[in-house]
Amino acid sequence: MKKRPLHEQSLATLISNDEITAPLWIQFRHAPAQSIYPAHGHAWGEFIYAFNGVMEINIDQIDYITPPPYGIWLPPHLKHSGLNRTDVSHGTLYIHESLCEQLPKQAGILLNSPLVCALMQHLKQYPQDKDHPEHLRLLHVLLDQLHHAPLVGSYLPHSEHPALKYILDYLHQHPSDHSTLQQLAQGMNMTERTLARYCQKELGMSLNEWRQRLKVMKAMSMLERGETVESIALDLGYANASAFINMFKRWMQSTPDQFRKLYNSVAE
Known part of the structure; x- marks a missing residue:
């Protein structure tokens, strides 16, 4: 049976935390x-900070x-707003x-140092009043470390257009899919030209660029898991590792192995 896209599945609504009681405050969920x-x-x-799983934060129809x-x-x-496609443990x-x-004036991904990872793990494992x-000292050390963390703007634009949203949800769940733009368009009873126009209008980029961004983000999670x-290249639909490495380097200015070494957590 064909799996329904995520936006057609029932989603549990969680309670957001709007009652914060201190200038610096941490919560684990x-x-x-x-x-x-x-x-x-x-x-x-x-x-x-996600300990396990991948979090998606939506801001003005842009997914970080x-x-x-x-x-x-x-x-x-x-x-x-936030979306969890899989189980996520986060602080x-x-x-x-x-x-x-x-700290940065715009949203984005912080490539935090190994010390940030260690502090988050420590604060979660040894909770205190x-x-x-x-x-409080540890929270201030954590804040100091974030001041020096590089901000990258890797993100996936979002669309509420029904046909395009269906395709994006499908590609989220099947990142190794090799369907061409024409094949995806035919599956939604539209022309390739129409789908390409929707992508530029709704996403501000081609579907091919969007798919590459998705694969980079999927690869980051796989690299963290060791x-x-x-194997990552094969899981993402590449015939060999070289093609995947070249794509990753174009986006992140480093090879996957260099990226893992630079920003790997202390736990590894």
Whole structure:
């Protein structure tokens, strides 16, 4: 039986955290697969770090996606919603706007240092009272580290157009699919030219570029899990590792192995 696209499946609505009680505050949560955080915003910036799974944050119909060990940065007062296609364990550091002067003014993925990964793991494993001096010191060290984390704008534009949304959901679930633009268009009873026009209008890019961005983000998650470059290339539909490496390097300015070594978590 053909699986329904995600937007046609029932999604559990989770409670967003809008009652933050300190300038620096951290929370750890587990979100089940096929669940959403409704749109919300507040005076706290958010550094969202996924320990397991891949989180998707939607801002003005742009999807910011981050696998471990990288984090999403959301500036204060930015309305956003969240989607979890799979089970996700994550921690969120809430940073009041008064402490955000040295942090980016736009949303994006922070390529945080190994120390950030270690601090997040420690804070999750050894919870303390939120007012405990040691706990507060660790939060400030974490904040200092985020000041130096590079911000990258890798993202996947989103579309509410029914036919295009169906195709994007399908490709999310089948990143190795080799269907041509013409084949995908025929599956939705439209012409190749019409689908190409929808992509440029709704996504601001070709479908081929969107698919490459998707594969980069999928690859980041696989690299974190320790999978080999060869197996990642095959899982993403490449005939050999060289083609995958060249594509990844065009987007991230480093090979997959270089990227893993630079930004791998201490846990590995």
